[in-house]
Amino acid sequence: MPPVPPAVPGVDRRLFLSSLLGVAAAAALSGCAGVGAADTVAKGAATAPLATTVPAGTRLKIASYQGVQQLQFKLAGLDDLPFTVSDWVNTGAGPDVINAFRAKSLDVGNNAGIPPIQARFQGYDAKIVAIDLTRRPTYVFATKPGSGIRDVLGFRGKKLAFSQGQAQGVVLLRALKKAGLSHDDVHLVPLTSNQFFTALQAGQVDIAPLANSQAPAYLKQYGPRGAHTIATDVVDLLNVLWAPASVLADPAKAAAVAAYVPRWAKGQVWAYEHPDAWNQEFYVKTQNLSLDQARSITALANKPLFPASWDEAVKWEQETADLLAEGGFVKRFPVDGLFDRRFEGLAAKAVPAEYQR
Numbered sequence: 001m002p003p004v005p006p007a008v009p010g011v012d013r014r015l016f017l018s019s020l021l022g023v024a025a026a027a028a029l030s031g032c033a034g035v036g037a038a039d040t041v042a043k044g045a046a047t048a049p050l051a052t053t054v055p056a057g058t059r060l061k062i063a064s065y066q067g068v069q070q071l072q073f074k075l076a077g078l079d080d081l082p083f084t085v086s087d088w089v090n091t092g093a094g095p096d097v098i099n100a101f102r103a104k105s106l107d108v109g110n111n112a113g114i115p116p117i118q119a120r121f122q123g124y125d126a127k128i129v130a131i132d133l134t135r136r137p138t139y140v141f142a143t144k145p146g147s148g149i150r151d152v153l154g155f156r157g158k159k160l161a162f163s164q165g166q167a168q169g170v171v172l173l174r175a176l177k178k179a180g181l182s183h184d185d186v187h188l189v190p191l192t193s194n195q196f197f198t199a200l201q202a203g204q205v206d207i208a209p210l211a212n213s214q215a216p217a218y219l220k221q222y223g224p225r226g227a228h229t230i231a232t233d234v235v236d237l238l239n240v241l242w243a244p245a246s247v248l249a250d251p252a253k254a255a256a257v258a259a260y261v262p263r264w265a266k267g268q269v270w271a272y273e274h275p276d277a278w279n280q281e282f283y284v285k286t287q288n289l290s291l292d293q294a295r296s297i298t299a300l301a302n303k304p305l306f307p308a309s310w311d312e313a314v315k316w317e318q319e320t321a322d323l324l325a326e327g328g329f330v331k332r333f334p335v336d337g338l339f340d341r342r343f344e345g346l347a348a349k350a351v352p353a354e355y356q357r
Helices: 013-032 035-041 065-076 094-102 114-121 167-178 193-201 215-225 251-273 275-284 291-298 311-326
Strands: 059-063 084-089 109-112 126-133 139-143 159-162 187-190 207-211 238-244
Touching: 059 065, 059 251, 065 084, 065 251, 065 275, 094 109, 094 114, 109 114, 109 167, 114 126, 114 167, 114 238, 114 311, 126 251, 126 311, 139 167, 139 193, 139 215, 159 167, 159 193, 167 207, 167 311, 193 207, 193 215, 207 215, 215 291, 238 251, 238 311, 251 275, 275 291
Parallel strands: 059 084, 159 187, 159 207
Antiparallel strands: 109 238, 126 238, 139 207
């Protein structure tokens, strides 16, 4: 892990991008001057109706962080895809997905709602093609070992791990706002989520948001040294599939994405309905967790919920973009253009009624 940058209240927001996304992305940001540049990159995904069949020879590169999607498809018998997956790409963090999109090494990503906002701010055009709504918290706030912080109000004046381009970042901002704190009341330390563990255990940050699936491993190692977690009711509503506008403007690839979306939804449902198998095959065999740890994670799992209408998701995304704008992290913009409505409802139609919204 590179050295943790110093925490400075009111830090220049562009420092977050240069530290999280590298020189190339920062240069793109400087040259694009924010949101308006997205309009010069591409006018958005094609508006032509989606093809009902996928042309022979169509290939997609799909994100499968830690092999999740690939394993779900195998276990659920959903791997009879009408196109070729040329690569299941082991990438999940929002900044990494954006960089992979730019490098044309990824066609479909799976993230929360904040990376599409971040991509837009950088002048990169990508669209949401599927939505799974999250109703229960998926993150907790972990403390460094020996911390006496017990609630979000205790974050005042503390060093908080902050990833501007990832779900963890917006969860932190929403939690602060709900507690009546602003970003100027705390010290935001720009990191990516894969740096959180090291920064916590070294005491370089006081607090970092961890996914429910990550917390057991952290507490097992550092709980005996006084680390603990702080739960809140803050949710990160959107779990999305998204793709570059250039991919969606290609009729063959757009048809392949449309064929992938229903299978992705069915894979989510399969994992939810088969917790014992998923615990064993994923958490125990690939993540090296104990069965008890795996069960503690799946007990907190959200029931998949695929909306036939995306109106609620658009509203939530707008609130998120506005919250980031309030902190000076992005410029204000209408988020409607982040959604390719041609795909609206495809996921919902693929699952039983109890998983539809």
